[in-house]
Structure formats: structure tokens, C-alpha cells
Amino acid sequence: MKHVIYRNLTSNILRLGFILLLTFSTTVLAQEGDPAKGKTLFNTNCAACHKLDKKMTGPALRNVEARLAEDEGLDREWLNKWIRNSSALIKSGDTYANKIWNEYNQTAMNAFPQLSDQDISDILAYTAATPPPPPEDPCIANPNGPNCGGGEPVDTLSNSIILGALALLFGLLAMALVLVNRTLKRFADAKGIAVAESDKGTPIWKAFIQNQFLVLVTSIALLLASGYFVYGYFMQVGVDQGYEPVQPIHYSHRIHAGDNKIDCKYCHSSARVSKTSGIPSLNVCMNCHKSIGEVAAETQLEGQEYGVDYNAEIQKLYKAVGWDETNQKYTGETSPVKWIRIHNLPDFAYFNHSQHVSVAGIECQTCHGPVEEMEIVSQYAPLTMGWCINCHRETNVKIKDNAYYTKIHEQLSKKYGVEQLTAAQMGGLECGKCHY
Amino acid sequence: MKTTLKITVVLVMLFTIVSCNKKTRRNYQYMPNMYQPVGYEPYQESDAFKGDMEAQLPVDGTIPRGYSLYEIEDTTEGYEEAKAGLESPLDSSAVDYARGKELYDIYCGICHGNKGDGQGTLMKREKILGVPSYDTRELTAGSIYHVIYYGLNSMGSYANFMSEEERWQVVAYVEKLKADLEK
Numbered sequence: 001m002k003h004v005i006y007r008n009l010t011s012n013i014l015r016l017g018f019i020l021l022l023t024f025s026t027t028v029l030a031q032e033g034d035p036a037k038g039k040t041l042f043n044t045n046c047a048a049c050h051k052l053d054k055k056m057t058g059p060a061l062r063n064v065e066a067r068l069a070e071d072e073g074l075d076r077e078w079l080n081k082w083i084r085n086s087s088a089l090i091k092s093g094d095t096y097a098n099k100i101w102n103e104y105n106q107t108a109m110n111a112f113p114q115l116s117d118q119d120i121s122d123i124l125a126y127t128a129a130t131p132p133p134p135p136e137d138p139c140i141a142n143p144n145g146p147n148c149g150g151g152e153p154v155d156t157l158s159n160s161i162i163l164g165a166l167a168l169l170f171g172l173l174a175m176a177l178v179l180v181n182r183t184l185k186r187f188a189d190a191k192g193i194a195v196a197e198s199d200k201g202t203p204i205w206k207a208f209i210q211n212q213f214l215v216l217v218t219s220i221a222l223l224l225a226s227g228y229f230v231y232g233y234f235m236q237v238g239v240d241q242g243y244e245p246v247q248p249i250h251y252s253h254r255i256h257a258g259d260n261k262i263d264c265k266y267c268h269s270s271a272r273v274s275k276t277s278g279i280p281s282l283n284v285c286m287n288c289h290k291s292i293g294e295v296a297a298e299t300q301l302e303g304q305e306y307g308v309d310y311n312a313e314i315q316k317l318y319k320a321v322g323w324d325e326t327n328q329k330y331t332g333e334t335s336p337v338k339w340i341r342i343h344n345l346p347d348f349a350y351f352n353h354s355q356h357v358s359v360a361g362i363e364c365q366t367c368h369g370p371v372e373e374m375e376i377v378s379q380y381a382p383l384t385m386g387w388c389i390n391c392h393r394e395t396n397v398k399i400k401d402n403a404y405y406t407k408i409h410e411q412l413s414k415k416y417g418v419e420q421l422t423a424a425q426m427g428g429l430e431c432g433k434c435h436y
Numbered sequence: 437m438k439t440t441l442k443i444t445v446v447l448v449m450l451f452t453i454v455s456c457n458k459k460t461r462r463n464y465q466y467m468p469n470m471y472q473p474v475g476y477e478p479y480q481e482s483d484a485f486k487g488d489m490e491a492q493l494p495v496d497g498t499i500p501r502g503y504s505l506y507e508i509e510d511t512t513e514g515y516e517e518a519k520a521g522l523e524s525p526l527d528s529s530a531v532d533y534a535r536g537k538e539l540y541d542i543y544c545g546i547c548h549g550n551k552g553d554g555q556g557t558l559m560k561r562e563k564i565l566g567v568p569s570y571d572t573r574e575l576t577a578g579s580i581y582h583v584i585y586y587g588l589n590s591m592g593s594y595a596n597f598m599s600e601e602e603r604w605q606v607v608a609y610v611e612k613l614k615a616d617l618e619k
Contacts, residue, residue: 043562043565043566044554044566044568045566046566047565047566048565048566048567048568048589048590048591049566049589049590056590057589057590107589108512236463237463237464237465237466238463238464238465238466238471239463240462240463242459243459243460243461243462243463244459244460245460245461246460259561260546260557260558260561260563261546261557262546262557263541263542263543263545263546265542266542266543266546266597269596269597273599276478278478279479281491281596283592283593283596284596284597286592287587287591287592287593287594288558288563288564288592290590290592291564291565291590292563292564296562296563336487336489338481339479341479346465346470346471347470347471347472347473347474348470348471378459
């Protein structure tokens, strides 16, 4: 009996081995990839050139594996070779590799020899995963809900409707009162009842006119008050504090400089080195917006609060710069964006950004306010001469690491007998510095 | 009845004056001819120039003062050429890492991260994808300069943000970041 066991042992081992081989080879063949890991790998390695649903530098990769298998009869083997070293595959004369390479203007795809089989199957699992549904837009389910409605912020709309209704109501009430009064009077006349006339004493305003002292005091007070308002009115002529024009593209500093923390000087690059701060040319926008064709769904929802369609605004940018999104090419048909200038000193005053930003090291926000919170830029400071002078009186000159100032600072601080010089003491009040 | 009419007229007039003072319009000026420039302001519209705007590109074949020509072309071969042959004109005493860092943090940190590890704010928020960490790429001073000058695939050109000398300072700083990452 024992023999039987031994006899069967080899075949059993064989069978076991066969089963093991089968299970392993099936896992190797099926290559269950992990889409979560694949996403990270995709974002670090491939996303510079590929998007899932849109053409970028390279083709869209959603369901590539299935697509290539169906259309071209290419298998995982081919994909592994392509991803690890596409140029070798092209050189080897592979027909499809050469076809797609020529289709993309012979752009070289990076080689990724470091990716293991498992890595590649993770990535492909990520490309094959069904996209998550976009976050619930409350307005699709319930178009009359709060913050919904075509473009116009509903708040103000409903407010004005309510106000209008109220005004109508009051009007009706007033009319009813007048009518009631009239009918009552008619009744009284008909019945012959005399409506009591009011007492014939001196009315209060006549008493007031007769008292000359009161009249004098009141007229002086009135004159002073109106003088105050007239002065105030004349002083604000030519001051544009709070000016907030509607720009041709609804460009939001809140999103760019606030949420995404892009440095002011990234766009207003010449503030570092020149008089003007400058508005970025559109190629600067395209450094990012080549890849950002539409905003994230949450951002789009935020836009409804302000009554703008952010994606449509980006399309305006593409139109102005002549960017063909489907083919990822410039068409060459451009039309300049006519930004409306907000801060503007009169011609007779000279202001230099680099002196304040680079030399004095003043933050943009000191003069322009919390721009990173503004959806639409508005003028924060009055930009009057008093405002400039005030700050020159109060702000110390930054002399650290500035070789130009060492000598003059020593001499001037001796002259004024102070430790720290203000901009005013250095000559920031001389008319010729700002007017010439 | 006459007084009510008068009062309404005054109210309507006041209302129109107040409603004229809108935030989307500029205020009145005392003497506009002293305020509005006669010379050309930056970005001004003017029919004296091509395209009716004051901002113009340099004429073809000219180089602005203080600039020099960068002759390597924006192609894959050009990239290889710069990688192999181009060297920084700054010697070690002219390299100023403090300035390099300042410029790098303004222009590159937003994508590449201030440490160069590819984890800038835009990457973390998944607005822009596929920014590499410097230690995963093979870089030379020449290739970095070439990439700053022309961009590479989805990275744009940064030539117009900085002067030539500033670009080389950034190159030196990127090399330092790469060395730090590889430690």
C-alpha cells in the first residue's frame, strides 16, 4: 500500500506543479493592476504629455490597451516595449509605432526603462478605470435652488423682485387710504356733519421765523454742513479709489494669486526691474493654460456664486491667443485682449515700481490691498499726493545689503541725528522727485 | 399738490446724480489735459503702430541692447547640442544662490516645488501634472538653460521673464537643488 503513495507522489507533485504554474501564469496574464497606484505613477511620469480624455503632446490614453488591441491588434507585449523605450521600437521598423510617431510630428516620447511590468499594468488599469462622476451640481437636480440660474446671480434678482413687489404693495395701500378718506369725507358732507377744523394757533414754523436768533444759528449750521459736503465732493474729483471696471476676460486674482498661490511677480514680472509693473502677455497665461483647459468642477461651482462661467472665460483666452485646443496648436489668428487700466497716476507725477518693490522691499499689498482676495481688482489706495507723502514720512529706507546707500545714510543720519532714515529725510518730499 | 411734485422732482434729480457714481466708471477729473499723457504710455492703443497698439515686438533681425543671441534651435537636436556643449558663462564667484533662489521661487517653484522635488503648489492641487523631480532627470547646465529658454513639451518658455544673467543664476540654483536632492 505504501508503494502506491510513493508511486503517486511524482505524479502528484507534477500535478501540483502544473496547478501552481497555471495559477501563476493566469495571474501573470491577467495582471490585475491597481488603479490607485497607477494614478500616482501616471501623474508623475506620463501626465506631462498625456491626458486621459484629451490630446496633449501625446494622444489621449483612456482605454488605450483595449483601443490598441481592437484597432491595431497590438498586445501588452507591444505596450511594454513602447513604454520602456519607444524610440527603439520605432527604429526596429514596427509599422504602427512609426505611424503614430509620424502622426505626432516625430515627437519623442521619453523612455521609461525603470517601470516594472506591475507598474505598467497599474498605469493601464488606471487608464481603463471608469471616470468618477462629476460632483453633484445642485442646479441640475433643482434648477430653482439657491445660487442657480442663467448667469445672473439669483440673489440680486430675487431681491429686486421682492423690493418691486413691496413698493407696489405700499403704492396700493396709499391709494386705498386716499380713497377711503375721500369716501368718508363725502359721507360726512352728505350727512351734514362738519369735520372739525384744526386749531387756529400760530403754526410752529411761523413761530420759528419770528425768532431771529434761532434762524441765524440754523442758517450758519446749514452753511457749514453744506460747505463740508461741497469740500468733500470737490476733493474726491479725480480720485478713483474703489474703481472696479469690468474686464474683457473675467480673470480672478482670488483663484490665481490666492487659492493657487502664484507669486505676483510671476505675472507682473517687470515690477522687479522697471517703472511699470506690466500686465502679463498672453504667452505667460499659456505657460499654465496649455495644460489647464478647463477648471476643476469645484472651481466651476464657485463661479456660480459670482455669476461667471469660468470655462467660457478660458475659451476667451484661447480665442484671443489663437490656440486650437483639439489639435493643440496655435492657429496664428490672434486678437489682443484690451484690459482696462485701473491704477493710473496723472501724467505730471512719476512713480517707479522697482524703486519701491526691489529697492525699498515694500509688499504689493501695502499699496494695492488684498489683491489675492479680489475676484475683480479694484483700486485700493486713493493714489493722492497726500498718500504718497504720508508713507514717505513714515517708512524707513531699507539700507541693509545696499552698497549705494552706506555712505549717504551715514552722512544724513549724522545730519538729522537719527538711527533710521525715513524716505522723506532722504529726499522723498522734494517736488522734483515726483514732478518734472 | 405742487409741493409734492417739487419734492419728487428733487428726489429724482438726487437719485440720478447718486446713481451716476458707479464703481465701474472713472471719476471726473479737473483738467484732463494735464492728466492724460501726450507721449505714449505702455500698452496704449495708438494708430501710429502696427495692430493699433503701442506694445511691439523687436524688429526681425535686431537684438535689444544688453541682450545676446542664443543660436541653438528649438528642436530635439538643439536640446542634445545644448546638453552636450553649452556651458555657464558665470564663474563660481559670480554665482549668487540667494538671487537664484529668489527668482526660482517666483517663477519655477509654483510647479517644481521650492526644493525641486516636483511638488509645487499646482502639482499638489492637481492643476498641472507631470512635473518631474530634478533627480529623476539627466540634466546639465546647458540643458537647463535650453529648457528655460524654449520650454519643453508642456512646460513653457521662461526667456521673457528674466535677463540672460538671471537665467544663468537660476540654472546654477537648479543644479544645486538637484545635487541636494541626490544626496
